Amino acid sequence: MHIRPYQTTDWQAICRVHDAARVYELEASGLADAFLPLEETGAQEGLFDATLLVAEIDGAVAGFAGYTDEELTWLYVDPVRFRQGIGRALVMAVLRDAGKPLALDVLTGNAAALALYLSAGFTIIDTISGKLAGNEQFAASAHVLRSA
Template identity: 35%
Template sequence: MTRALIRPAAAEDAAAIAHVHVTSREATMPYLPPRRRTDEQVVAWVRDIVLPGAAVWVAETDGAVVGYAAVADGVLDALYLLPGVRRQGIGTLLLRQAQAHCPAGLSLFVFQKNTGARAFYAHHGFTVADTNDGSRNMEREPDMTMRWEPVTNGTRTDG
């Protein structure tokens, strides 16, 4: 496991978060349509929409942002990592932060083709709540809602 620091995101993290977002999506979801937004537009989206509208945490290793998670209204809107730090426990740390922020439960949307993410979330106690033909997302890619709820008998559901 790589040693990572999880901390609340700040406005000055916008460019690094945008870089993680774009790099991760392009590396792990090649089936998505080509990106239509410039790097500057993605930074502005993070700065003006994501950071003010969600609880956002970044993962840092050696002082560099390598991942982030964003939660709004009980929904995990984003959990992205740079490809070089996957499978090192950093995603789990970010997910646990999101779960701690939403102790009553957490939902997320994931593309049906994103089998790696689906397996990650299932490993951490998420179950499929519904599926959709893609009509509810801008990529028009079939997706599903996954849901995590804490177990009330004291056992953990986060792997």
């Protein structure tokens, strides 16, 4: 696995990864009807305000992560590559690159993501409710986590 900075040529691959993985995330949280593709929502959700990292395996994009000065904002892994250490490698690369604690939100019900972040040293600091980012017609609750 190779983790590297995002390149504009990765766009279609990260859209594919996001869209496939987002379905799992939303279904786990009881929000399957809230799905919107990255191509429609990425810019308005601040995707390109983040520093983006891409995980590649054998030349193919297997996942990506994005972070700002304060927050891990994006983490998606191709579902055919779930449980292969890609998410963990991306989280660790983000924390290394950021060089300071970061916050993140995990939708309530997304047990797999929550377990990953907790095992990577994040702790739950709050649980919040509000509108789902990117599809505000849906209400959602999320755990707010912070890294050490």
